Amino acid sequence: MDPKYKDIGTPIICLVEECGELLQAISKGDRFGWDNSHPRRTATNLDELRSEWKDLCEAYHNFIEHIEPTTCDCGQPVDPGYKMCQDCAIIECRDRR
Numbered sequence: 001m002d003p004k005y006k007d008i009g010t011p012i013i014c015l016v017e018e019c020g021e022l023l024q025a026i027s028k029g030d031r032f033g034w035d036n037s038h039p040r041r042t043a044t045n046l047d048e049l050r051s052e053w054k055d056l057c058e059a060y061h062n063f064i065e066h067i068e069p070t071t072c073d074c075g076q077p078v079d080p081g082y083k084m085c086q087d088c089a090i091i092e093c094r095d096r097r
């Protein structure tokens with residue numbers, strides 16, 4: 001995935017999109033041949049499948065990171081998508097003033 005698109009859309013939507021792209025790569029390879037390639041590209045359909053598989057893995061890990069409950073350095077649980085608990089975030093914000 002192009003890094004400039006990495007943070008566009010929610011992690012679940014990115015995961016869904018990458019699933020779709022993997023399915024498309026599988027069907028293209030099966031229909032037109034794994035050694036065949038798109039007329040305007042040099043990568044074979046097998047190369048495209050590998051690339052889509054890699055993108056799906058990245059989207060999966062990003063999604064898991066987003067939903068897995070984490071713990072703040074202070075031991076309190078952290079809301080999904082955040083790196084510290086609300087109490088520590090307030091203290092850090094206050095200390096920066």
Ligand SMILES: [Zn+2]
Nearest residue numbers: 072074085088
């Ligand atoms: Zn904390």
